[in-house]
Amino acid sequence: GEKVKRYSGLAWRTAVKVGKEDPRRVVHSLKVGLALTLVSLLYLIKPLFRGIGQNAMSAVLTVVVVMEFTVGATLGKGLNRGLGTLLAGSLAFLVEYIADIAGRVFQAVFIGAAVFVLGATTTYVRFIPHIKKNYDYGVMIFLLTFNLITVSSYRVDNVWEIAKDRIATIAIGGGLCLVMSLLVFPNWSGEDLHNSTISKLEGLANSIEACVVRYFHDSENQETQDDSTEDLIYKGYKAVLDSRAKDETLALQASWEPRCSRYCHRIPWHQYARVGAALRQFSYTVVALHGCLRSEIQTPKSIRALYKDSCMRLGEEVSKVLRELANSIRNNSQFSTQTLSNNLNEALQDLDNALKSQPQLVLGSRNGRVQKLEAEDTAAARTSLSSVKNDFFSPRKKVLRPQLSKSAIISLEFSEALPFAAFTSLLLEMVAKLDHV
Amino acid sequence: GEKVKRYSGLAWRTAVKVGKEDPRRVVHSLKVGLALTLVSLLYLIKPLFRGIGQNAMSAVLTVVVVMEFTVGATLGKGLNRGLGTLLAGSLAFLVEYIADIAGRVFQAVFIGAAVFVLGATTTYVRFIPHIKKNYDYGVMIFLLTFNLITVSSYRVDNVWEIAKDRIATIAIGGGLCLVMSLLVFPNWSGEDLHNSTISKLEGLANSIEACVVRYFHDSENQETQDDSTEDLIYKGYKAVLDSRAKDETLALQASWEPRCSRYCHRIPWHQYARVGAALRQFSYTVVALHGCLRSEIQTPKSIRALYKDSCMRLGEEVSKVLRELANSIRNNSQFSTQTLSNNLNEALQDLDNALKSQPQLVLGSRNGRVQKLEAEDTAAARTSLSSVKNDFFSPRKKVLRPQLSKSAIISLEFSEALPFAAFTSLLLEMVAKLDHV
Numbered sequence: 001g002e003k004v005k006r007y008s009g010l011a012w013r014t015a016v017k018v019g020k021e022d023p024r025r026v027v028h029s030l031k032v033g034l035a036l037t038l039v040s041l042l043y044l045i046k047p048l049f050r051g052i053g054q055n056a057m058s059a060v061l062t063v064v065v066v067m068e069f070t071v072g073a074t075l076g077k078g079l080n081r082g083l084g085t086l087l088a089g090s091l092a093f094l095v096e097y098i099a100d101i102a103g104r105v106f107q108a109v110f111i112g113a114a115v116f117v118l119g120a121t122t123t124y125v126r127f128i129p130h131i132k133k134n135y136d137y138g139v140m141i142f143l144l145t146f147n148l149i150t151v152s153s154y155r156v157d158n159v160w161e162i163a164k165d166r167i168a169t170i171a172i173g174g175g176l177c178l179v180m181s182l183l184v185f186p187n188w189s190g191e192d193l194h195n196s197t198i199s200k201l202e203g204l205a206n207s208i209e210a211c212v213v214r215y216f217h218d219s220e221n222q223e224t225q226d227d228s229t230e231d232l233i234y235k236g237y238k239a240v241l242d243s244r245a246k247d248e249t250l251a252l253q254a255s256w257e258p259r260c261s262r263y264c265h266r267i268p269w270h271q272y273a274r275v276g277a278a279l280r281q282f283s284y285t286v287v288a289l290h291g292c293l294r295s296e297i298q299t300p301k302s303i304r305a306l307y308k309d310s311c312m313r314l315g316e317e318v319s320k321v322l323r324e325l326a327n328s329i330r331n332n333s334q335f336s337t338q339t340l341s342n343n344l345n346e347a348l349q350d351l352d353n354a355l356k357s358q359p360q361l362v363l364g365s366r367n368g369r370v371q372k373l374e375a376e377d378t379a380a381a382r383t384s385l386s387s388v389k390n391d392f393f394s395p396r397k398k399v400l401r402p403q404l405s406k407s408a409i410i411s412l413e414f415s416e417a418l419p420f421a422a423f424t425s426l427l428l429e430m431v432a433k434l435d436h437v
Numbered sequence: 438g439e440k441v442k443r444y445s446g447l448a449w450r451t452a453v454k455v456g457k458e459d460p461r462r463v464v465h466s467l468k469v470g471l472a473l474t475l476v477s478l479l480y481l482i483k484p485l486f487r488g489i490g491q492n493a494m495s496a497v498l499t500v501v502v503v504m505e506f507t508v509g510a511t512l513g514k515g516l517n518r519g520l521g522t523l524l525a526g527s528l529a530f531l532v533e534y535i536a537d538i539a540g541r542v543f544q545a546v547f548i549g550a551a552v553f554v555l556g557a558t559t560t561y562v563r564f565i566p567h568i569k570k571n572y573d574y575g576v577m578i579f580l581l582t583f584n585l586i587t588v589s590s591y592r593v594d595n596v597w598e599i600a601k602d603r604i605a606t607i608a609i610g611g612g613l614c615l616v617m618s619l620l621v622f623p624n625w626s627g628e629d630l631h632n633s634t635i636s637k638l639e640g641l642a643n644s645i646e647a648c649v650v651r652y653f654h655d656s657e658n659q660e661t662q663d664d665s666t667e668d669l670i671y672k673g674y675k676a677v678l679d680s681r682a683k684d685e686t687l688a689l690q691a692s693w694e695p696r697c698s699r700y701c702h703r704i705p706w707h708q709y710a711r712v713g714a715a716l717r718q719f720s721y722t723v724v725a726l727h728g729c730l731r732s733e734i735q736t737p738k739s740i741r742a743l744y745k746d747s748c749m750r751l752g753e754e755v756s757k758v759l760r761e762l763a764n765s766i767r768n769n770s771q772f773s774t775q776t777l778s779n780n781l782n783e784a785l786q787d788l789d790n791a792l793k794s795q796p797q798l799v800l801g802s803r804n805g806r807v808q809k810l811e812a813e814d815t816a817a818a819r820t821s822l823s824s825v826k827n828d829f830f831s832p833r834k835k836v837l838r839p840q841l842s843k844s845a846i847i848s849l850e851f852s853e854a855l856p857f858a859a860f861t862s863l864l865l866e867m868v869a870k871l872d873h874v
Contacts, residue, residue: 018564025564033557036584040552043588044545057585064581108481115477120470127455127462144501147473148494151480245682284721 025069027185032067035180039063039173058166062173067181072189072253074181078174079256080138085170088145089163091118096153111150118146133252189253193272196247198326200240200279205322207236212315240276240283247276462506464622469504472617476500476610495603499610504618509626509690511618515611516693517575522607525582526600528555533590548587555583570689626690630709633684635763637677637716642759644673649752677713677720684713 019026043056066081068074095114099107122143125131131139145166153159181187210232254269456463480493503518505511532551536544559580562568568576582603590596618624647670688710 014565015561018561018566022564025561029557029561029564032560033553033555036556036580037549037553040549040584040588044549044591057589060584060588061581064577064584112474112477112481116470116474118470119473120466123469124452124455124462124466127466128451129455140501143473144498147477147497147501151477151497152494154481242681244679 024185024187028069028187031180031184032063034184035063035067035176036060039176042172056169058169059173059176062170063177066174066177070187070189070192070253070257071181072250072255072257074177075258076253076256077137078177080135081141081170082174084138084141085145085167088142089149089167092146092149092153092159092163095150096159099153108154111154114150115147119143188257189250190257190269193247193250193254193269194330196243196250197272197275197279198330200243200276201322201326203236203239204279204283205236205319205326207233208322209315209319210236212312237283240279243276244280247273461622461624465506465624468617468621469500471621472500472504472613473497476613479609493606495606496610496613499607500614503611503614507624507626507629507690507694508618509687509692509694511614512695513690513693514574515614517572518578518607519611521575521578522582522604525579526586526604529583529586529590529596529600532587533596536590545591548591551587552584556580625694626687627694627706630684630687630691630706631767633680633687634709634712635767637680637713638759638763640673640676641716641720642673642756642763644670645759646752646756647673649749674720677716680713681717684710 039056039059042059062081066074066077068077095111099110099114122139126136126139148166149159149163152162156162210229214229214233251269251273254272476493476496479496499518503511503514505514532548536547536551559576563573563576585603586596586600589599593599647666651666651670688706691706691709
């Protein structure tokens with residue numbers, strides 16, 4: 001009694017949590033229930049039952065299997081199922097036609113051989129990466145339907161009827177699924193991908209800001225706010241690092257979706273996936289930045305204080321660029337790169353000057369090496385910023401350009417270059433890598 | 438004609454490549470073909486057909502759907518399918534029992550309502566992460582079978598017969614799948630996971646070694662061997678960075694597999710997943726190391742040459758530890774940590790001495806800061822090495838201990854600490870992070 005109570009309580013809390021995380025899940029569940037009930041009516045109501053016959057079950061099956069959370073996934077599965085069934089049907093009839101020529105025994109052997117060959121071939125085909133990614137389900141359905149029709153044809157005379165009914169019911173089931181997912185509170189994979197890209201950008205922005213703030217924060221009351229900041233930083237880049245599989249699935253599903261942008265170009269979903277990859281590379285840097293915070297070897301407070309303002313400003317600028325990028329993706333609009341990159345440039349210059357104005361300290365501790373690094377970095381930053389500017393005159397795709405995050409990285413170097421001279425060159429490397437993404 | 442030829446040529450090459458990558462795929466394809474042919478015999482041979490009836494199709498369906506590449510995946514799907522069917526059958530009979538009490542109209546309404554409620558509930562349940570991870574397929578089959586039986590019960594009298602046949606044929610199909618995948622050239626997910634862990638360790642070892650060698654290599658004939666080394670380094674850590682989704686799937690499938698170690702403990706597959714996570718953290722460091730190679734700001738050759746030997750030695754020791762770890766996992770055996778960590782310690786000491794013997798250079802360029810870093814690092818390395826030693830006296834799990842890679846990281850710091858003083862503290866951070874994995 002006690003235990004059951006505890007478990008049911010836990011189950012209830014889990015269920016509520018899942019619903020609260022994304023209320024669309026509740027809606028989707030109700031949609032599936034409704035679609036199933038509707039398709040069951042085919043069987044329950046007498047006139048409809050006569051027309052469709054026993055095969056109504058196949059429609060139920062289709063609804064259960066094809067109905068997915070997003071439009072893209074449903075469409076992808078539905079089309080795969082439809083195409084697989086049609087292809088298998090055609091092939092099965094060919095096999096039956098050949099098998100019918102000879103006697104009963106030959107027919108059985110021939111069917112057996114066809115099943116073996118097709119079974120082995122399709123299974124093998126499913127290992128090809130391109131097929132596995134796009135048409136895995138369709139190939140499986142092809143094999144299923146082919147076997148069903150071919151083997152049935154040995155005992156049943158009206159195979160054509162079976163096949164026709166099967167195709168009709170699959171069409172009914174699939175059509176119902178499409179109507180339900182396209183017209184009743186549709187969930188778009190593309191939208192999910194869009195939103196997740198935005199939230200990843202903002203998460204990284206928060207993460208960087210929190211890193212810089214905490215680095216220069218006077219550590220008196222550090223313990224109290226430690227955990228929450230730590231959490232913020234960690235969540236920011238963790239989300240990006242873990243996003244690969246989810247992003248790719250969403251991009252794939254989105255590519256099935258019949259949506260277009262305002263000007264009716266196809267939205268380049270694979271660009272989102274590439275931005276995701278660039279962000280992942282970028283977040284390796286943030287991981288390193290976070291590492292500086294938790295390092296046991298810390299730069300003395302006095303040195304940090306000297307560069308606090310310019311570093312803070314730079315950190316803010318970087319986050320601002322990321323946020324601006326997120327906003328421009330959100331609104332599908334351009335943003336004034338000029339102003340932003342100017343601000344970034346100024347902030348870089350600021351830090352540069354701050355470093356130069358305290359030569360005795362920097363030189364004392366690191367003998368001009370930092371200076372050299374800084375100088376080279378600034379040059380690199382300038383080049384890349386100007387290239388960003390040039391790039392931004394090319395239309396449309398610009399919101400998805402990873403170059404901006406590049407300039408963000410370069411400036412990041414600066415924000416941390418002071419206590420970790422070499423860290424700078426490491427980040428510069430990241431920039432070079434981003435170039436190749 | 439020309440185009441068709443080219444495409445078929447491409448298709449053929451792709452097919453051959455897929456087979457060469459993993460010859461087990463060919464075997465698996467033949468196995469599926471064989472299983473399908475065998476199950477078709479149920480239908481083709483007369484005596485068998487009488488016993489099983491039309492429902493033989495359900496057996497074919499089961500084989501197509503359940504038969505997966507590895508034993509673990511097949512078992513997981515088979516059990517999910519079996520359990521889902523049984524549960525759904527029981528529940529369907531309950532519903533039918535209640536529906537039978539009242540009149541025809543009430544029955545239809547009740548069935549419709551039951552379909553709606555169950556459909557919505559099961560769809561919602563599939564959003565719960567734990568269910569989605571382990572029982573997604575089972576829940577789907579539950580919904581499918583429930584609908585099939587409940588809805589059929591309205592028109593067909595001998596539902597019991599339908600259900601019995603369905604369960605029997607699923608058992609036959611599932612049983613055949615299990616026999617085929619367990620007894621005929623079985624592919625174990627656990628083995629795949631085991632091997633991929635080993636190859637990841639070795640890949641990282643190669644990657645690190647190549648990094649260190651290239652860093653200290655005289656860059657005269659750099660261009661010629663550049664690409665191949667670059668490739669080696671990149672592949673080494675890329676494989677680790679990309680391994681997350683695959684590892685988790687394999688670990689999940691492996692947990693279904695009825696295998697045990699020599700002493701009949703259950704092999705702790707989740708430990709492999711944890712080692713994978715630790716290796717991923719580690720490879721962020723290797724990414725950074727690789728970054729040092731491609732950096733535009735390079736330490737002068739003369740300074741590098743001074744520490745070449747000790748750094749090379751350290752790099753070798755680190756790779757050796759990784760290789761040893763790979764070997765010990767391969768043979769499921771212990772290895773003499775004592776010797777290895779002693780060697781590592783000596784190499785560290787060596788570099789330490791080399792750094793100290795050239796104080797004017799290091800001090801000149803970085804004014805003692807390196808020294809301080811080194812000293813602290815050595816201390817940290819010592820502590821962690823001793824903790825590794827202590828850990829290795831605990832039995833069994835030791836082969837999967839991530840701590841060793843920890844000491845590897847610490848020494849890595851050293852191998853690169855020279856030109857990038859701060860990089861060191863960054864790596865130290867990685868170590869701290871690894872502690873929390």
